[in-house]
Amino acid sequence: MSCSKSTTTSIQQLGKRLLEWYEANGRHDLPWRQSQDPYHVYISEIMLQQTQVERVRNRYYPLFLNKFPTLSALAKASLDEVLAAWSGLGYYQRAKNLHKTAKLCPQGLPKSFEELKKLPGIGTYTAAAICSFAYNQSIAVVDTNIKRLLCRLFALPNPTPANLERLATQLLHPTRPKEHNLALMDLGALICTPKSPKCGECPLKAFCQADDPLLFGQNKSQKREKKTLHFGIYAQEGKLAMVRSTQKLYEGMLLFPPASPKSKPIATYRHSYTQYNLTISLHPLHAPPKNAVWIDVQRVQEYPLASLVTKGIELLRQKLVL
Ligand code: SF4
Numbered sequence: 001m002s003c004s005k006s007t008t009t010s011i012q013q014l015g016k017r018l019l020e021w022y023e024a025n026g027r028h029d030l031p032w033r034q035s036q037d038p039y040h041v042y043i044s045e046i047m048l049q050q051t052q053v054e055r056v057r058n059r060y061y062p063l064f065l066n067k068f069p070t071l072s073a074l075a076k077a078s079l080d081e082v083l084a085a086w087s088g089l090g091y092y093q094r095a096k097n098l099h100k101t102a103k104l105c106p107q108g109l110p111k112s113f114e115e116l117k118k119l120p121g122i123g124t125y126t127a128a129a130i131c132s133f134a135y136n137q138s139i140a141v142v143d144t145n146i147k148r149l150l151c152r153l154f155a156l157p158n159p160t161p162a163n164l165e166r167l168a169t170q171l172l173h174p175t176r177p178k179e180h181n182l183a184l185m186d187l188g189a190l191i192c193t194p195k196s197p198k199c200g201e202c203p204l205k206a207f208c209q210a211d212d213p214l215l216f217g218q219n220k221s222q223k224r225e226k227k228t229l230h231f232g233i234y235a236q237e238g239k240l241a242m243v244r245s246t247q248k249l250y251e252g253m254l255l256f257p258p259a260s261p262k263s264k265p266i267a268t269y270r271h272s273y274t275q276y277n278l279t280i281s282l283h284p285l286h287a288p289p290k291n292a293v294w295i296d297v298q299r300v301q302e303y304p305l306a307s308l309v310t311k312g313i314e315l316l317r318q319k320l321v322l
Contacts, residue, residue, distance in 0.1 A: 018204065025190065038109045038130055042126070042130055045126050046126065050089075051089055060086075067081075067085050072102070074098065082098065084305075087303075092304075093251075094121060096251075109130060109134075128141045129143075129181075145188025145192075150164055152208060156216065157216060187202070228281065230258065230259045231256030233284055233285060234257070234287065239296055240297050250306055254295065257288075259285060
């Protein structure tokens, strides 16, 4: 695997240009980059896995840290409190794994890459990110932005994760590995973007081997499946009956109880979730479910509710059903 486009270019030159670009253009103001606290880095990395930077920065990251300022505070919280703070972020397994990890090491995360990888929900990427961004260890980090950037830079149509990690390790700056990783990440997010890379502004253009960048590093787009779900609504005295989900996707969260599609719905709305485009129909129930968990509709933020539920409650409020 060649790392150079011509005999005059080198890994050192590439690293130098990358860091110069980063100093002037990097996202230095992201709150988790102002911190060396491994817990802060850990929370941000888990949130950012499936959620856009702006949503994490403006809402979920500060709220979560305000509620659980340390790993030990997270360990002492109930799972319901943690899921409630995660409500709306989706992929709730992430919150459950955070809680499990906090209980396993309430005094602090381990410093070793291998030890980190043994913790629930911490894979190769997250362990490398914690080692690099919190502990300043010399370790390459390969997230989706870096993966795309490397595929284009070296015109790799279909590299394995091991190939990419090897390549990223070869490129790693010998004395500034953390900034190098952050710089690659930012270059991928800001310049070498998935659909319209700004090659004219790219500091690595002279090294780039991709004649047509869109042929490299693209995730295959997944077609969303259409599905209709029918839920029941039973409210009394400002309280709404919910049930605790046992489905893998929402396990532990509170959902509307199931309902038969035969009755006329009170409200219908759409919701997209991972690979699904959902149509949700809410039907009146004549009795609460046997295993009802009652929630106060004025305090929905205190319960572990998925966004498909909070969206439905909002709609019912607008229709003055609640
Ligand atoms: S030149 Fe274009 S394709 Fe190549 S790394 Fe830069 S932005 Fe990406």
